[in-house]
Amino acid sequence: MPVQSLPSRSAVTSRLRAAGCVFAEDEADLLLSAGLAPNELIIAVQRRVDGFPLEHILGWAEFCGLRIRVEPAVFVPRRRTELLVREAAGLLCVVAAEPAGPAGTAPSAMPSTPQVLVDLCCGSGAVGTALAALVPGVEVHASDVDPAAVQCARLNILPVGGAVHEGDLYSALPARLRGNVDVLAVNAPYVPTASISNMPYEARVHEPRVSLDGGPDGLDTQRRVIAEAAAWLRPGGHLLIETSRRQAPLTAAAMVCGGLSPRTSTSAELDGTVVIGKLL
Template identity: 50%
Template sequence: MIAVSSAVRAATVDRLRRAGCVWAEDEARLLVEAADDPRSLAVLVDRRVAGEPLEYLLGWAEFCGERITVVPGVFVPRARTAALVAAAEAVTGPAARVVELCCGSGALTRALARRLHAPRLLAAVDVDPAAVACARGNLAELAVPVYAGDLFDALPATWRGTLDLVVANAPYVPTAALDLLPAESRQYEALVALDGGPDGLAVLRRLAADATRWLAPGGHLVVEVGQSQVDLLATVLAEAGLLPSTFRDESLAATAMTARRPVGMAGQGSEN
């Protein structure tokens, strides 16, 4: 961290506030800590004022007490997704076999490693090569492999019917609503991490359709969803043979859904 005068710090806060940064004082402090010298601080502030996400400038995001490395283009973990972690913790027993799909930076796996009791963290998966590379860095110390691929297709076939927890912060924003997202999201994050198709549930439908093939009896799929989409997604999950339940955290304005594979349910086979 460089030493800056009170005048420079005040000017930085003022620029950030004028640019619409709600937490201008906190952002100024973080940018000062990230800068190597006054020139690099000026560049960071210019980029932030232009709208670049703070997390990309810092190189990390805080999530559930973890400092998660993020790089430009990779989905930045949101504070509200802590509700998904809590929902997963509530339904998952000890020594669970865990896979994270649509992993982005791998933030969920990092959080679950601390929250679950003796989890067996099997893998994380993402279709975006930039996200895969980022997640590999974040999960290296946990020795969790990160696969590049499309949802369950990236996993070893021998895992079918064995997973206790599949967690995914899949994209769920309807395509027509993408323009309503904050500029930081729609201009800088990968579209594949945001666009959920016409009604926002395109990827979640695919997850639901394949989940019973991969979950162990009694295993859970846990996903984040918009509150207005709960009823439709519950129908989708039920039609796939899963037992859905809603987890709502009003303090985070966040909704997660859990879907359990019934213990007596026959698997759907191992065909592709």
């Protein structure tokens, strides 16, 4: 019986391009380098043609230079969310530059107690995992209401020393974190309900609705996060929320009502927008 050979790069690329994959060549390279047997590769290509997210097929997504495990039916981390990570890392690193002793003494290399980061609405845990890599010594906690997301996040966050909690927003977190969180990094769902139908097929069909649908104006979950943030942040702590440019003024206004002083960061390179609120 003849041994089946791997389809050629050009054949895989042609199939993906015909299916409408914008980055057909790159996707073909990833599938061909995944170490799949010929029959497995044929099935994988067909799944991609049928609209399955590439990351669910591969089992991982590239994010902040890391390979993040992504299980089926779990939200796939987007490159735009790297702006949230950049801003959070910058705030966490600021503490290391603050003087820790009497005047004239050198600044401490690290804070005397670990900084506390919470990755709320964590999905796969990509944000918490990336920040653990960027800011050594940070105490990472992540939470999500979706059991599938929690299971996936544990595959990413537990190996870097973090903890993952299942439940609705802050109710999932250990009580000892209340008033002691340095940075709350949040990628809550912010797509308006009426806009879900306009999303790419692979997102609206293969990613959980709870990770996408932000209510009529997209800010339902954001408002809930903001309303309780001051009770969980330490004085001077920060809440960072990914949102869209159009929604950013509404997110910022909600932060003012929640007792936070907001500013907005955008990145044309990443097509990302993050509203950052400081607890004074």
